[in-house]
Amino acid sequence: MKYIDEFRDKGLARRLAETIAAEAHPGRDYRLMEFCGGHTHAIFRYGVQHLMPPNLRFIHGPGCPVCVLPMARIDHAIALATQHAVTLCTYGDLMRVPASERRSLLKAKAEGADIRMIYSTQDVLRIARENPERQVVFFAIGFETTTPPTAVAVKSARAEGLTNFSVFCNHVLTPSALQTILSTAGPDGVKLDGILGPSHVSTLIGSRPYRFVPEQFGVPVVIAGFEPLDVMQSALMLVRQLNEGRCEVENQYTRAVSEEGNRKAQALIEEVFRIRPEFEWRGLGFLPNSALALADTYADLDAERRFPVEIAPAKEIKGCECPAILRGVKTPTECKLFGNPCTPDNPMGSCMVSSEGGCAAYWSYGRFRAASHQPEVESRSRS
Amino acid sequence: MTSDRRFPVRLDLKKGAVDMSHGSGGRAMAQLIGELFQRYLDHELLTLGNDQALFTPPPGRLVMSTDGHVISPLFFPGGDIGALAVHGTINDVAMSGARPLYLAAGFILEEGFPLADLARIVESMAQAANAAGVPVVTGDTKVVERGKGDGVFITTTGIGVVPEGILISGNRAEPGDVILVSGSMGDHGVAILSKRENLGFETEIRSDSAALHELVAAMIAVVPDIHCLRDPTRGGLATTLNELAHQSGVGMQIREDAIPVRPEVAAACELLGLDPLYVANEGKLIAICPPDKAVRLLDAMQAHPLGTESAIIGEVVEDSHRFVQMETGFGGSRIVDWLAGEQLPRIC
Numbered sequence: 144m145k146y147i148d149e150f151r152d153k154g155l156a157r158r159l160a161e162t163i164a165a166e167a168h169p170g171r172d173y174r175l176m177e178f179c180g181g182h183t184h185a186i187f188r189y190g191v192q193h194l195m196p197p198n199l200r201f202i203h204g205p206g207c208p209v210c211v212l213p214m215a216r217i218d219h220a221i222a223l224a225t226q227h228a229v230t231l232c233t234y235g236d237l238m239r240v241p242a243s244e245r246r247s248l249l250k251a252k253a254e255g256a257d258i259r260m261i262y263s264t265q266d267v268l269r270i271a272r273e274n275p276e277r278q279v280v281f282f283a284i285g286f287e288t289t290t291p292p293t294a295v296a297v298k299s300a301r302a303e304g305l306t307n308f309s310v311f312c313n314h315v316l317t318p319s320a321l322q323t324i325l326s327t328a329g330p331d332g333v334k335l336d337g338i339l340g341p342s343h344v345s346t347l348i349g350s351r352p353y354r355f356v357p358e359q360f361g362v363p364v365v366i367a368g369f370e371p372l373d374v375m376q377s378a379l380m381l382v383r384q385l386n387e388g389r390c391e392v393e394n395q396y397t398r399a400v401s402e403e404g405n406r407k408a409q410a411l412i413e414e415v416f417r418i419r420p421e422f423e424w425r426g427l428g429f430l431p432n433s434a435l436a437l438a439d440t441y442a443d444l445d446a447e448r449r450f451p452v453e454i455a456p457a458k459e460i461k462g463c464e465c466p467a468i469l470r471g472v473k474t475p476t477e478c479k480l481f482g483n484p485c486t487p488d489n490p491m492g493s494c495m496v497s498s499e500g501g502c503a504a505y506w507s508y509g510r511f512r513a514a515s516h517q518p519e520v521e522s523r524s525r526s
Numbered sequence: 527m528t529s530d531r532r533f534p535v536r537l538d539l540k541k542g543a544v545d546m547s548h549g550s551g552g553r554a555m556a557q558l559i560g561e562l563f564q565r566y567l568d569h570e571l572l573t574l575g576n577d578q579a580l581f582t583p584p585p586g587r588l589v590m591s592t593d594g595h596v597i598s599p600l601f602f603p604g605g606d607i608g609a610l611a612v613h614g615t616i617n618d619v620a621m622s623g624a625r626p627l628y629l630a631a632g633f634i635l636e637e638g639f640p641l642a643d644l645a646r647i648v649e650s651m652a653q654a655a656n657a658a659g660v661p662v663v664t665g666d667t668k669v670v671e672r673g674k675g676d677g678v679f680i681t682t683t684g685i686g687v688v689p690e691g692i693l694i695s696g697n698r699a700e701p702g703d704v705i706l707v708s709g710s711m712g713d714h715g716v717a718i719l720s721k722r723e724n725l726g727f728e729t730e731i732r733s734d735s736a737a738l739h740e741l742v743a744a745m746i747a748v749v750p751d752i753h754c755l756r757d758p759t760r761g762g763l764a765t766t767l768n769e770l771a772h773q774s775g776v777g778m779q780i781r782e783d784a785i786p787v788r789p790e791v792a793a794a795c796e797l798l799g800l801d802p803l804y805v806a807n808e809g810k811l812i813a814i815c816p817p818d819k820a821v822r823l824l825d826a827m828q829a830h831p832l833g834t835e836s837a838i839i840g841e842v843v844e845d846s847h848r849f850v851q852m853e854t855g856f857g858g859s860r861i862v863d864w865l866a867g868e869q870l871p872r873i874c
Contacts, residue, residue: 144793153857160857190858262798371856487866498799508860 150370151189159375160194167382173199175381176471177339178321180207180499181369187508189371199378202333202471203501205320205426206341208285209236210469210493210500213423214457216313217242220282222452223311224248224256229450230274231258231311232267233282236497241490243458264296271300271308280446284313288343290435291408294415297441309446312436315422317344318352319433323424324470325360333471337381339374340366342396349404350394357390368396415441425493426469465492468501475502482506537561542641549635549669558667562645566652567631569661579628579663584687591618592683600647600677602721604714604732605808607680608651613737613808614759615682616660620739621755621811623694623746624686629655631682632666636675647678658737660684686739691750698753699774703842704820706813708741708827709734709835710786711763715805716794731790736809741832745813748826754814757807761865764803766812767850768864777845780862782855784839804865814842 167173177183183203186192192201205211217240224231231248238249238260252258257277261267264281271279283293293310300308321338328335340353345366353364363384367377377395384390394400415438422434437445463485464478475481475494485491487503494500498507537557547554564573571579595611605613612629619626631651635644655662662682717733738757746752754774758766763785771778787802795802809832815823820838827833840852850862 144789144796147793147796151856153855156857187860189854189856190860191856193858371858487863503866507863507866510861 147370150368150372152372155372156194156375159372159379163199163375163379163382164196166379166386167196167199168386169198171198172336173378173382173385174202174334174336175199175339175378176202176204176324176333176335176337177367177374178204178206178317179341179344179369180210180497181342182339182367182374183207183501183504184499185369185371185374187504190508191371191374192509194375195378199382202335203468203504204338204471205324205424205469206286206317206344207494207497207499207501208289208315209240209497210465211315211320211424211426212237212240212284212313212493213425214242214459215423215454217248218454218457219452220311221246221248221251221256222454223280223446223450224251224258226452227278227450228257229278229280229446230270231256231280231282232261232270233258234262234284235260237282237284239490240493240496241460243455264292268296268299268305268308271305272303275307278307278309278450280450281308281310282313283310286315286317286341286344287347287412290314290412290416291347294411297415297437297444298411300444301441309444309449310437311446312416314416314435315424316418316433316435317341317348318355319430320424320427321353321356323427323430325356325362327470328360335362335471336385338362338364339377339381340364340392342367342369342373342399345396345400345404347405347408350392350400350402351404353392357392361390363390364392366392366394366396366400368399414438426466460491463492465494465502468494475505478502482510533557533561537641539641539645544635544637544639544641544644544669546637546669546671549667555667562641563648563665563667566645566649567655567662567665568652569663571661571663572665577664579630581628581663583627583685586687586690588685588687589619589622589624590683590685591615592681593618594679594681596676596679597718598676599718599721600643602733603717605735606647606650607678608647608649609654610733610735610808611680611682612651612654612658612660612662613735615684616658616737616739617757617808617811619684619686620737620742621694621757622686622688623692623742623752623755624688624739625743626658626660626684626686626739629660629662629682629684630664631662631680633668634675634679634681635667635669636677637669637672639677644678647680651680654737658739660737660739689746692746694752694755696754696756696770696773697775699770699776699814699842700753700816701776701842701844702817703753703814704817704838705767705778705780705840705842706815706820706824706827706836706838707758707763707785708738708811708813708833709809710788710791711758711807711810712787712791712795712802712805714808715762716791716802718806719798720794731788731794734807734809736832738809738811738832741811741827741830744830745823745826749815749819749823751819752813752815752823755811757811759808760806762802762804762806763812764801764850764862765865767862768848770812770814771845771848771850774842775848777843777848778840778850779843779853780840780850781853783853784837786835786837803862817841
């Protein structure tokens with residue numbers, strides 16, 4: 144694949160790995176948090192950790208939109224589909240995320256709710272157009288990256304006069320999550336030496352919003368692409384910053400990210416959405432100014448206002464360590480549920496669902512490394 | 527076909543549709559069978575009109591396999607549900623090393639299904655069976671109410687006879703054995719995905735749907751001691767290797783660089799966030815054989831039209847965890863796990 148294979152080149156990877164090994168000081172640790180699930184996925188899928196020196200460790204961050212969605216929002220979505228009998232359209236990743244009482248969208252669908260998996264917001268508009276007698280709700284989720292398509296869909300629906308379309312908005316904002324992780328870091332929290340900054344998110348918001356990280360917290364940031372060579376090069380850039388005593392925002396992903404970001408998309412988001420005073424994040428709690436809702440001018444397209452629901456308080460699974468894993472405080476194998484009973488086939492927590500979640504990536508791609516220490520994990524899970 | 531006095535008005539194969547009477551067991555059903563099914567599926571054992579096919583099996587061990595087909599869409603680049611129902615069952619029979627003999631086909635039709643589509647499917651089924659030399663000799667038709675089916679479901683059952691001295695089974699992989707595949711991975715699944723109504727991308731990728739029994743015959747003629755054969759259908763190569771590793775109580779070590787994947791398939795998977803190793807195939811097989819026979823087997827596979835892109839992709843290893851591990855094209859290594867749930871696109 145042209146333009147892709149270049150970023151997955153084995154020879155370049157080997158050379159980069161040698162450079163990192165040569166430059167990393169053996170006397171210190173390099174604890175680098177990769178913010179995004181996309182990075183986590185690349186690290187596991189291509190075996191990047193394996194190519195790093197032992198004192199350079201990747202810590203998986205919270206940048207997996209499915210993982211940080213609190214259970215209450217899935218409960219809410221199920222209630223929309225069951226209490227109001229709407230057609231609920233959602234991206235595939237959300238289907239298996241556990242809700243309260245061991246439910247999920249997939250189970251609600253099996254029980255008769257009209258829940259459809261879509262690939263793009265245009266699919267939702269088409270379903271709404273083709274089914275004028277049905278109320279069609281788009282379960283919008285994601286960081287800044289997936290927000291503009293939702294904005295476009297909202298504007299198209301308004302322009303077309305699609306009265307049976309609305310949005311259940313769960314878009315969240317990256318900088319506030321970063322702020323929270325760093326302000327809880329320290330003796331009890333996660334110890335971080337550097338951050339691999341978001342890739343796709345940054346194409347939109349630019350590199351400027353991360354300046355507070357080195358300024359307030361003294362932690363360097365390198366905005367990193369999602370290809371494995373991007374991740375490795377970014378790790379090298381962080382190693383160099385740390386070795387040289389620099390602490391700044393650098394941009395490895397220059398082929399897509401500018402300082403200002405995508406102004407047009409930013410304007411679109413500003414027009415269609417407003418910032419929520421606070422929003423719950425799984426693992427991080429209620430964070431101020433951390434999520435979006437539809438702006439007042441589009442309030443009639445807001446499914447939360449159109450369809451009031453009654454839901455009981457969410458019931459988290461006992462023992463699930465997703466919250467600590469999302470903050471980087473614990474690794475997936477430190478969760479008692481990991482592998483038994485929690486696997487991608489039977490997820491107890493959201494981190495085991497998406498391939499971008501730390502637990503699922505670890506389980507699907509990396510567990511053989513720990514297997515020699517924990518022979519029972521595999522045999523129990525297969526029983 | 528001679529006209530049947532029981533049915534003065536012929537079935538409308540252009541604009542007609544299946545109705546409940548076509549499954550009632552009465553005259554309408556007889557007409558559907560006579561004017562549509564037997565028009566294409568014309569083996570003497572079928573047209574005889576009995577509820578069973580009577581034949582004397584050749585000497586040897588018989589194998590039997592059955593497979594339900596519920597695919598959407600019914601027609602896709604490179605095939606349709608009719609041909610697929612023939613190929614799928616022939617392949618399941620052939621993966622024992624058997625020569626497939628006969629097929630049975632059960633149709634579940636949904637009320638309102640266009641007869642023109644049904645005729646197209648049955649014709650394609652007949653062509654596939656003829657080309658493979660494995661006739662459909664008995665069948666059944668049922669109709670369910672509108673909304674209770676998805677157009678048409680087809681279940682096919684096949685029997686075949688295994689040549690003397692052949693013992694191919696999923697539990698026979700041994701450490702040291704070599705793992706081969708007969709061609710590029712993921713073509714069928716991507717061809718289907720590209721035609722799903724909500725995925726509007728144009729692609730040249732065609733399903734690899736094909737009957738593999740002749741390839742298998744060519745393989746066992748050269749290497750009778752093949753340990754395992756399996757076609758990596760749902761769940762793709764990754765899941766099938768895990769099945770075999772689990773059955774045999776071994777591990778596997780494969781090399782990503784060695785696995786054939788078409789650039790178009792790789793690109794489509796990249797776009798959708800899928801992994802070609804988990805995407806279905808309908809005309810490919812995995813073979814596991816002793817190391818000293820691997821090159822001969824590879825040569826035999828590559829010499830057959832359905833195996834020109836065959837490749838050695840790895841080895842069976844000792845591993846109590848039964849892991850399938852892969853050296854990635856990037857130079858790292860990782861597990862290749864069973865498919866979890868359905869393979870769904872990533873969202874970000």
